[in-house]
Amino acid sequence: MNFIKRKLTDETATTALGRELSLFCRKGMTICLHGDLGAGKTTLARALIQALSDTDETPDVPSPTFSLMQPYDELRIDVHHFDLYRIDQIDEIYELGLFDDMENRLTLIEWPDRLGSEIPPDRLDVYLEIEDSTRSAKISGLGETAPIVNRMATVAKFLADSEWSNAQRCFLQGDASARRYERLTQVDGGKAILMDMPKASDGPTIRDGKTYSQIAHIAEGIVPVAAINAKLLDMGFSAPRSLQQDLENGLMIIEDFGDNVFGTMFGNKQDIEQPMETATELLVEMTSMKWPDVVDGHKIARFDFPAFAMEAELLLDWFWPLQKTGQADEQVRQSFIDIWKQLFALIKTDRPVWVLRDFHSPNLIWMPERQGIKRVGLIDTQDCLLGHPAYDLVSMLQDARIDLPRHFETKFHEYYLSLRQRRDENFDAPAFETAYAIFGAQRATKILGIFARLYMRDGKPGYLQHIPRVYAALEKNLRHPALGNLADWYKTNLPAPERQSGDLP
Known part of the structure; x- marks a missing residue:
């Protein structure tokens, strides 16, 4: 099982982790939040949900302890936030609609142990732990969600080794592709764009032993981005300059236009x-x-x-x-x-x-x-x-x-x-x-x-x-x-x- 571990020195660190997780969220994901009372599950969930807002207004995110489920349908991804602490029977969970239409929303679950064997097999698990007054988070992925954990770690290391290690990271709306973008903002106001474009896995061969991307000449990684933008710049056009890049891992920090x-x-x-x-x-x-x-x-x-x-x-x-x-x-x-x-x-x-x-x-x-x-x-x-x-x-x-x-x-x-x-x-x-x-x-x-x-x-x-x-x-x-x-x-x-x-x- 792949996992990453983060120290949470204070509530600000927990909030930062929630915001980081939000950058990788997509429709159909399930995130299970594990931890004792007071471990910070609701704080993490609140930060994640608020970071999914498309507006300048910060949405109110109450704890669903008593309502059991709190929906959010005005974010960039619809979210259903469940708190199963007071659940005794699995039938009650079905009545809440937890398993309904999961593919069309992000599902956040506190106290997921109440699900028993019904816990979704494709999920991100976040374990919030307190040991000797030290808080930490362990994040692991199962099933189709597992690669996200590795990607989070790869991106975090790339940024930590760059001049943008202390920049605020915000989701930036991309296109219809699988590429992912973030806007990075320095304390002094400097801005750049993180482009996350890992090499695509080969699709099925469909004609003459070639995939669709090979026939249609669709870029399958970030190398063409770096090469083409550099040449456009050289020829007098405005393409984003590369500020830092790790082409092997499909990552670039580029100029923000x-x-x-x-x-x-x-x-x-x-x-x-x-x-x-x-x-x-x-x-x-x-x-x-x-x-x-x-x-x-x-x-x-x-x-x-x-x-x-x-x-x-x-x-x-x-x-x-x-x-x-x-x-x-x-x-x-x-x-x-x-x-x-x-x-x-x-x-x-x-x-x-x-x-x-x-x-x-x-x-x-x-x-x-x-x-x-x-x-x-x-x-x-x-x-x-x-x-x-x-x-x-x-x-x-x-x-x-x-x-x-x-x-x-x-x-x-x-x-x-x-x-x-x-x-x-x-x-x-x-x-x-x-x-x-x-x-x-x-x-x-x-x-x-x-x-x-x-x-x-x-x-x-x-x-x-x-x-x-x-x-x-x-x-x-x-x-x-x-x-x-x-x-x-x-x-x-x-x-x-x-x-x-x-x-x-």
């Missing part, structure tokens, strides 16, 4: 016209540069047809069964792939650029204190490929997460074309428009599959609300003359009424 994320600014009704214009200029600037296919030993793959098609097939793998009964048959799948093969053949570029692939509102940060295109901070760059510059433009202008003003796409699309034509009199605008529509349709198709997967596999229904927006972008791209066959495929197999609703089926 702040909170002016394009999507957040838009949600706060801030004007993002200048940021969008500058991001458009950045994409044009990228087309004037020669981009390497190897950086620091990391190979930048081509955006080839296997990756292009694999992403599109996510629609059949996940969105199709969400809307229909069963899986798409082989004839439907093959016709779908054949159409994409014809479309991919139409995409031509003599000067491939680094395609960041997620060049959109959650990954673009506005830094007005900088100059020129350096005002746009680039994050989530690790999956970049060598490919056509139209991909990142359509990613930004047909954003899947926010409803940009309708004129924005036309305005910045035309601005991009004018800048390209000004730089190169031989720029082929019609060919670019075709590539833009093809990549727009492919990206929308892929995202429909991803959002369905996040709901069906990962239990994240919130992404379904974006489906109507993604389909609106798809429909617009399907109107391009080159995409007639794909438009017909959709009309036959996924007609509009089946794909315009974000409601659950």
Whole structure:
């Protein structure tokens, strides 16, 4: 059994441990708090729950000693906090609903010994002990939760050996991936970001002896982050500088670009016209540069047809069964792939650029204190490929997460074309428009599959609300003359009424 041990010199140390545990909490986890009366179980639970708050207000966390269960549904994870001290029979625990819907919340249990053999097999155990007036905590993990203990220890050692050992650690909302982020704040106000991205375990082979990540060229560890960001910086772009790193263990402390994320600014009704214009200029600037296919030993793959098609097939793998009964048959799948093969053949570029692939509102940060295109901070760059510059433009202008003003796409699309034509009199605008529509349709198709997967596999229904927006972008791209066959495929197999609703089926 893996475990870590911490000395708890005072209540502040117990609170700090609760906050640290909160950084690793996820939906479906169970944490059992063991210890005698007065050992600090409720203090630890209170600190953990309060650290899960998404607001500046500290939630009130009463002890559930008399209520037996206290729910919290306004945190970044729903929490049910149980105190089983006064429980005598297991039937009483069932009546409390402790075992109901556990996969959709964090379950905190004080006095878990009352569960007997019914204690969840996948859990984090925290033993709070007092010996000769010395308090300590022993943390161990069982089942699927066991790796979290090792990760906590690895991260703690990395930070202890860094210049950020005394920094306050706060959860930072990341993306839909398994990566984890923290914001580190020094006593003097200095800030940085901890990026926790251990190497992903190989998934199942699905085609030609390769995994999905290998075919789609998805980064499986933190090494590409360090290599790509360093090269972007070298070429004059704003990517986060590495302040300290342990690539073998998947950890980096990187520059903090702040909170002016394009999507957040838009949600706060801030004007993002200048940021969008500058991001458009950045994409044009990228087309004037020669981009390497190897950086620091990391190979930048081509955006080839296997990756292009694999992403599109996510629609059949996940969105199709969400809307229909069963899986798409082989004839439907093959016709779908054949159409994409014809479309991919139409995409031509003599000067491939680094395609960041997620060049959109959650990954673009506005830094007005900088100059020129350096005002746009680039994050989530690790999956970049060598490919056509139209991909990142359509990613930004047909954003899947926010409803940009309708004129924005036309305005910045035309601005991009004018800048390209000004730089190169031989720029082929019609060919670019075709590539833009093809990549727009492919990206929308892929995202429909991803959002369905996040709901069906990962239990994240919130992404379904974006489906109507993604389909609106798809429909617009399907109107391009080159995409007639794909438009017909959709009309036959996924007609509009089946794909315009974000409601659950």
